[in-house]
Amino acid sequence: MLQEKYEPHIIETKWQKYWEDNKTYKVTEDTKKRKSYVLEMFPYPSGNLHMGHVRNYSIGDVIARFRRMNGFNVLHPIGWDSFGMPAENAAIKHGIAPKKWTLDNIANMTRQQKALGLSYDWDREVTTCKEDYYKWTQWFFELFYKKGLAVKKKSAVNWCSHCNTVLANEQVIDGKCWRCDNVVEKKDLEQWFFKITDYADELLQDLKLLGGWPERVRTMQQNWIGRSEGLELTFEIPELKDKVTVYTTRPDTVFGVTFLVLAAEHPLVEKICENNPRADEIRAFCKKVKNQSDIERTSSESEKEGIFTGYHVINPFNGQKAELWITNYVLYDYGTGAVMGVPSGDQRDWMFAEKYGLDVIPVVCPKDKVLTREEMTCAYEEKNGQVINSGKFTGMEMQAAMSAISEEAIKQGFGKKRVNYRLRDWLISRQRYWGAPIPVVYCPKCGEVLVPEEQLPVLLPEDVSFDAGNKSPLATSDSFVHCKCPKCGADATRETDTMDTFLCSSWYYLRYTDAHNDKMPFAKEKNAYWGPVDQYIGGIEHAILHLLYSRFFLKVLRDAGLVDYDEPFTNLLTQGMVIKDGAKMSKSLGNVVSPEEIVEKYGADTARLFIMFAAPPERELDWSDKGVEGAYRFLNRVWRIVAAYEPILKQKITKYDVNVLTDADKDLRRVLHSSIKKVTVDIGERFNFNTAISTLMELVNALYLYKEKVTEPNAGLIYETISSLILMLAPFVPHITEELWQNVFDANSSVHTQDWCKYDENAIKVDSVEIVLQVNGKMRGRLMVPAEATAAELEKIALADTNVKASIGSATVRKVICVQGRLVNIVAK
Secondary structure (H helix, E strand, O other), rough: OOOOOOOOHHHHHHHHHHHHOOOOOOOOOOOOEEEEEEOOOOOOOOOOOOHHHHHHHHHHHHHHHHHHHHEEEEEOOOOEEOOOOOHHHHHHHOOOOOHHHHHHHHHHHHHHHHOOOOOOOOHOOOEOOHHHHHHHHHHHHHHHOOOOOOEEEEEEEEEEOOOOEEEEEEEEEOOOOOOOOOOEEEEEEEEEOOOHHHHHHHHHHHHHOEEEEEHHHHHHEEEEEEEEEEEEEEEEHHHHEEEEEEEOOOOOHHHHOOOOEOOOOHHHEEEEEHOOOHHHHHHHHHHHHHHOOOHHHHHHEEEEHHHHHEEEEEEEOOOOOEEEEEEEEOOOOOOEEOOOOOOOHHHHHHHHHHHOOOOOOEEEEEEOOOOOOOOOOOOOOOOOOOOOOOHHHOOOOHHHHHHHHHHHHHHOOOOOEEEOOOOOOEEOOOOOOOOEOOOOOEEOOEEEEEHHHHHHHOOOOOOOOOOOOOOHHHHOOOOHEEEEEEOOOOOEEEEEEEEEHHHHHHOOOHHHHHHHOOOOOOOOHHHHHHOEEEEEEEEEEEEHHHHHHHHHHHHHHOOOOOOOOOOOEEEEEEOOOOEEEEOOOOOOOOOOOHHHHHHHHHHHHHHHHHHOOOOOOOOEOOHHHHHHHHHHHHHHHHHHHHHHHHHHHHOOOOOOOOOOOOHHHHHHHHHHHHHHHHHHHHHHOOOOHHHHHHHHHHHHHHHHHHHHHHOOOOHHHHHHHHHHHHHHHOOOHHHHHHHHHHHOOOOOOOOOHOOOOOOOOOHHOOEEEEEEEEEEEEEEEEEEOOOOOOHHHHHHHHHHOOHHHHHHOOOEEEEEEEEEEOOEEEEEE
């Protein structure tokens, strides 16, 4: 017998314990069943869940539960992205060991997650900072190294002095560190890189395989990879007895070169400074530029600055001199680090030329108008037009001129075609402690040596100091640094950098398929069953970093024979942020709502229901306390209607004659089967969870209406309606539905292992529908007509209506517009 009152806290604690004790959501491979791998991006263990987490996990849980009820063998795991700076910062600030800080936070967040009733297979939990995980992260580093994809090279890197570490380009946002918001500077260091550029073309081409991803995310990745086809041209520098090569995608403008610009990091800079009276000034300018972020230097809004070197280059096409400058808007690691300046064809060059009084030579213009310098007020950047002032190429269409000029340069030996990418190699070195150690030893005799696989993992030491300034904490541990060379046995030292945490998150989804394997990262046959991830859920902020790295990682593993598919995530859903009072929830703004507060007051089911009902998943969700209360009231209404019909339901009358139904029975049955159809599509195909819940609310309203109207209810219909209601609610609110199911329908089985309900198309059909009658667009009445009435029949019925006749009067009927099941509009003049 159901309790009279809905008491979520008692119910939820009870069923969470039941699911954990019975391992309800534990899953193994089963070749007889269709598999579905549903995964939310795993969290960083910051200490407490926030509403963004709850939204992310609730979306994934609804999908996983729905697919499980539809016969899929569902893998739905969870874990922790647990290396990273916050733990190290906590160690510095509070004197807490990073490992203890992290594991304590994981314990707390695990408790919070379990309180939400999420259907995870906790037996597959992974934690990236534990030895049984980062052993394999190190193993993958060695795999990449052996394939020539992990290399150490000197590079100007992004340095955050606050975090005391290097940042990848993607981790610098508006010139600041993505974690601490500190201004980033440039620093030359020997660093480890993964050669993601070797896979640039495939990463770009395979975006076409990702039809299940949002177009916005695919476009962001395409732009980040930034493939372009162009021409490399060599310009002589007579005064230096040297030459410089530029990369351009606009060879049609080469006759308009009036200056050539170098990046501040270009190797020629030092040669330029030799015996140069402006050497100190040039070096000071270059130092200033190097400390600017790449984004700041390339932004269209930032001021373009430069310094003339005192030297000139010679245009290989016409022998004309052009000034050689160093500027802040050219990056050394894109193209050749040198760019030809064509003010008439590029607005950035135009602005630079105007600022420094450099010449402008018009070389491109519209097809129907030849531009003069005096007429120009800005660069001509249109894609169509003609070439002028360009020797024998003058008068050619721009695209044709590009080809002809490129061919001439190649023929003359001062040019060659080249494909370029915006994408840079992935910088994985970090000068911090709390990360996976890089398994490399430096021997004075043997050089760079990998730690043998049988000696992995290289363990993080605990005798480190976190106040070593610009020195990695690992370098303070003598027991860690000093070792023997694995090859010759001589005294050697270990690499003291650790790996970027994005490396850990680039393969965690693979580990879930075989989480406890101690012989390999995962068994190929197990991964072949589960992979790839069928539905991935996470924030749009990971569109480039995590998703691009994971795609690259998988392709390398595929080429190594470890997996047999090309992309890690078949479908991607990017959920919107949770906002309150018009801003993203933030401690600094004081607008954070704690999930624990909501669960404590209303229960987890209410929190889940509200967050799924308040907005479509891909849009921002505006927090509403009234909305939460409304979700709680709805669950109480569900409880009360089931309790009201409990005596009838326990009769277990599951069948009824559909041919002997009252009008009220037919109305309820129609609403039920329409609801099943719509909810099935909304969850399974559209991810319109909010409209699915709205439909279920309408079904509950229909039940209450039926209860008011009918004193002798159809027991079979009531059983079908309420059992279907509970089944459809189960993915959203797992605790209350489990309680209702096992108390009223089947005490020996879980609602979450039941088959999803089916709809009857015949039940949805109606005998008659109400249509609107219009004359010249104005409503003149309503009529009940046969649901299957044809357009001709509707026209006949409408024209016979008394009100319609009066409205037409003596006018002539010119046209009759029939919208079946909705309206008839008569046009009369």
